[in-house]
Amino acid sequence: MNDDFSPEEKNGFYKAVFSRRDVRSHFTSEPIDEKVLSRILNAAHHAPSVGFSQPWNFILIKDKDTRKKVKESFDKERIRSSNLIDDPKRSKYLSLRLEGILDSAVNVCVTYDPSKFGPFVIGRSSIPETGIYSVCCAIQNLWLAARTEEIGVGWVSILSNDELKKILEIPEHVVPVAYLCLGHVTKFAEKPDLETAGWLSRLDLKDVVYYEKWNSSDDPQWRQIHEMIVSNLDYA
Numbered sequence: 001m002n003d004d005f006s007p008e009e010k011n012g013f014y015k016a017v018f019s020r021r022d023v024r025s026h027f028t029s030e031p032i033d034e035k036v037l038s039r040i041l042n043a044a045h046h047a048p049s050v051g052f053s054q055p056w057n058f059i060l061i062k063d064k065d066t067r068k069k070v071k072e073s074f075d076k077e078r079i080r081s082s083n084l085i086d087d088p089k090r091s092k093y094l095s096l097r098l099e100g101i102l103d104s105a106v107n108v109c110v111t112y113d114p115s116k117f118g119p120f121v122i123g124r125s126s127i128p129e130t131g132i133y134s135v136c137c138a139i140q141n142l143w144l145a146a147r148t149e150e151i152g153v154g155w156v157s158i159l160s161n162d163e164l165k166k167i168l169e170i171p172e173h174v175v176p177v178a179y180l181c182l183g184h185v186t187k188f189a190e191k192p193d194l195e196t197a198g199w200l201s202r203l204d205l206k207d208v209v210y211y212e213k214w215n216s217s218d219d220p221q222w223r224q225i226h227e228m229i230v231s232n233l234d235y236a
């Protein structure tokens with residue numbers, strides 16, 4: 001096998017990255033082919049993990065009653081969190097569509113189990129959060145693989161983890177990291193929904209890259225390279 005990526009393969013990768021979207025409102029009721037779902041989950045399972053601990057599990061949820069319970073948790077948390085902000089922001093927040101729990105073909109709860117392979121995991125003793133980071137790597141693999149398979153994914157974090165643990169009978173020591181809605185979609189939006197709704201927009205690359213030290217953004221050479229990259233239409 002040739003280890004290099006051909007230009008077409010590179011384009012394919014960047015297409016997945018740039019056209020991946022968080023999907024809430026464009027799900028169809030068409031079921032996901034089980035082979036496709038297995039490929040997506042296998043991509044997630046090939047993510048990097050601290051000390052190769054593979055601390056993830058994927059709970060696949062199709063049952064409507066279970067999903068209704070999760071949706072009730074969302075409804076409660078949505079109202080609770082809306083009380084943290086004042087109008088007009090509150091009304092705007094409440095007008096946003098932020099989940100596809102019942103409309104999507106399947107829900108997937110991705111969990112973190114710190115007990116896998118015993119208490120000593122290479123690389124996790126100094127920074128315990130690396131366990132959760134590993135699960136997030138798996139979630140991103142899942143998200144990109146799903147996009148490649150034309151399956152939309154929406155991450156729902158407006159939930160009570162305590163309620164989720166009860167509903168899904170997750171053991172005490174296991175942490176739910178993501179609650180995802182997966183399904184076929186009518187479209188992948190060009191821009192993030194929150195950008196289209198005028199909530200926030202993407203920051204410029206030059207404003208998030210520092211040179212050598214925190215907050216040092218003054219390197220003309222790098223700046224030039226970043227500008228070139230941003231305007232390079234091949235991979236955007």
Ligand SMILES: Cc1cc2nc3c(=O)[nH]c(=O)nc-3n(C[C@H](O)[C@H](O)[C@H](O)COP(=O)(O)O)c2cc1C
Nearest residue numbers: 020021022024097098099155156157158192193194
């Ligand atoms: C950790 C995490 C939690 C999120 N929680 C929610 C959520 O509860 N509801 C929602 O609609 N989108 C949620 N999102 C999706 C983000 O809003 C979305 O990624 C962001 O607006 C950028 O849009 P894009 O993913 O389409 O590029 C979440 C994303 C992440 C990474």
